[in-house]
Amino acid sequence: MKTALVPTPLTRGTRWVVKIGSALLTNDGKGLDLLRIEQWAAQIAELKLAGIEVVLVSSGAVAAGMSRLGWTERPGSMELLQAAAAVGQTKLVQTYEDLFQPYGLHTAQILLTHDDLSDRKRYLNARNTLRALLAMAVIPIVNENDTVTTDEIKVGDNDTLGALVANLVEADALILLTDQDGLFDADPRQNPHATLIRHAQATDPALVAVAGSGGKLGRGGMATKIRAAQLAARSGAVTVIAGGRIDRVLTRLRAGESVGTYLEPDLAPLVARKQWLAGHLQMKGELVIDSGAARALLNQGKSLLAVGVVSVKGSFQRGECVAVKSEQGLTLARGLVNYDAQDAAKIVGQSTQQIKSLLGFINEPELIHRDNLVVL
Numbered sequence: 001m002k003t004a005l006v007p008t009p010l011t012r013g014t015r016w017v018v019k020i021g022s023a024l025l026t027n028d029g030k031g032l033d034l035l036r037i038e039q040w041a042a043q044i045a046e047l048k049l050a051g052i053e054v055v056l057v058s059s060g061a062v063a064a065g066m067s068r069l070g071w072t073e074r075p076g077s078m079e080l081l082q083a084a085a086a087v088g089q090t091k092l093v094q095t096y097e098d099l100f101q102p103y104g105l106h107t108a109q110i111l112l113t114h115d116d117l118s119d120r121k122r123y124l125n126a127r128n129t130l131r132a133l134l135a136m137a138v139i140p141i142v143n144e145n146d147t148v149t150t151d152e153i154k155v156g157d158n159d160t161l162g163a164l165v166a167n168l169v170e171a172d173a174l175i176l177l178t179d180q181d182g183l184f185d186a187d188p189r190q191n192p193h194a195t196l197i198r199h200a201q202a203t204d205p206a207l208v209a210v211a212g213s214g215g216k217l218g219r220g221g222m223a224t225k226i227r228a229a230q231l232a233a234r235s236g237a238v239t240v241i242a243g244g245r246i247d248r249v250l251t252r253l254r255a256g257e258s259v260g261t262y263l264e265p266d267l268a269p270l271v272a273r274k275q276w277l278a279g280h281l282q283m284k285g286e287l288v289i290d291s292g293a294a295r296a297l298l299n300q301g302k303s304l305l306a307v308g309v310v311s312v313k314g315s316f317q318r319g320e321c322v323a324v325k326s327e328q329g330l331t332l333a334r335g336l337v338n339y340d341a342q343d344a345a346k347i348v349g350q351s352t353q354q355i356k357s358l359l360g361f362i363n364e365p366e367l368i369h370r371d372n373l374v375v376l
């Protein structure tokens, strides 16, 4: 394969979401492909050593369950699919735990539903848990909680789930490993002359036209992968659709080789994040700041420290969005606050060194970090 250097988010980023599809994991339905899973585990262990935090989104519960139960046809009824997922999921997580163990890595099972990601409180809980696991160097293995989801409340496919998780953990990259070498200009199963698309903007409307549906084990085919890339791009993540059977695919991507299809976001992560902050959140409260803090925020691009805050209004939780106002009532900025309203009220006007003795703990030194703050 021809190699070339690809842009830097893959070579520099520190957090990846890697999604592995059903067809790939089960070698087209022949039970879990242990040899390949072992190879991905080895590569992920190598990425971890290079300082990359990895969240694995793994499909394959239904496919693994079908194979465990000796079923050759995907069942039509919801309860049989859910039963197969329940049988397969245990096999799946057991396999990952066993195969990461030789590298001294632990795994954790995270089963999510659509509600977990749309309800603000559950969203923050999921985010905190994932961050805590990553900080402990554990590999979260995410799947949709198939046994409790019905069609109405499903995310529906793990490409989309992978993108939502990439948004959730603010990943630099979403890597969608599949059974083809990437996105082609036509479905290679139907058209042997199809050629690989190497690079595109995630939001390019022309991509949708080339994306066909998936195989009999997968859910979404390429259409959901492109939608996922668009979703991941909203928080500035790049998406790569690549062949999971390509030798050392993950470590080669890290090394900057052009493997698979690289789908670029329009905005860098920080810019995307700030745009999202500026436009999409309801304010849960206010922090009124003095003129010194206003100068630090507006002119020097600094974080907001408790010492510059004069009062706290509203009822907000840690991680929620608050307005930052001047003493004259002008909205200067908005941002995600590191302390809830009660704790913030206790530390206003105090230096960072005082936080621990006032609260008995310290979350972060700043009330709002500048990466989580957008000046209006």
Ligand SMILES: Nc1ncnc2c1ncn2[C@@H]1O[C@H](COP(=O)(O)OP(=O)(O)O)[C@@H](O)[C@H]1O
Binding pocket: 020, 021, 022, 023, 024, 059, 177, 178, 179, 180, 182, 183, 184, 185, 186, 187, 188, 189, 210, 211, 212, 213, 214, 215, 216, 217, 218, 219, 220, 221, 222
């Ligand atoms: N333009 C395309 N390029 C590549 N594959 C495509 C394209 N359109 C449709 N496909 C199909 O998408 C399938 C991969 O999607 P899917 O079966 O959902 O896999 P996964 O389980 O990896 O999500 C491929 O096997 C291929 O047949």
Ligand SMILES: N[C@@H](CCC(=O)OP(=O)(O)O)C(=O)O
Binding pocket: 020, 021, 022, 023, 058, 059, 060, 061, 062, 063, 085, 143, 144, 146, 156, 157, 158, 159, 214, 217, 218, 219, 220, 221
């Ligand atoms: N949650 C399902 C996976 C659904 C799914 O999106 O599959 P795929 O298209 O293979 O990634 C399972 O584990 O079987």
